[in-house]
Amino acid sequence: MGSHTPPSRHVVLVVEDEPLLLMMATDLVEEAGFEAVEARSADQAVEILQDRKDIRIVFTDIDMPGSMNGMRLAAMVRDRWPPIEIIIVSGHVKLGKDDMPARSVFYSKPYDAAKIAAQLHRMVSHL
Helix, strand or coil: CHHHCCCCCCEEEEECCCHHHHHHHHHHHHHCCCEEEEECCHHHHHHHHHHCCCEEEEEEECCCCCCCCHHHHHHHHHHHCCCCEEEEEECCCCCCHHHCCCCEEEEECCCCHHHHHHHHHHHHCCC
16 A cells, blocks of 8 residues: 555654544544554554654654653654654643743644644645
8 A cells, every 4th residue: 555655645643542532633634634653652652653764743642651651752752853743732731832842832632623733734834
């Protein structure tokens, strides 16, 4: 299937441990015209990022099980994969600009799907 995918489809890594929320976020990303890759933890997300060179955006929840949460994941992405854009979401934590890595944005849950879709498109407009 990979070779038939048009090159204009940007890949978004969706990191969310709640199955229903992961499904909803994946649907949102795909309906916005992007290819979604799913990870159920930050640890799994790092493995995917190490294997795939085509991911352009990481869309992560903060609260997750495993060795790191979404904030540590975002910091690692900024450090190890600087070109990747980052969207951080949480239903429990409120973040200010100073709390996040450079070139990342934060949305509270429940988030507005249209705003997330518009943010995804803004992020890839300069790629």
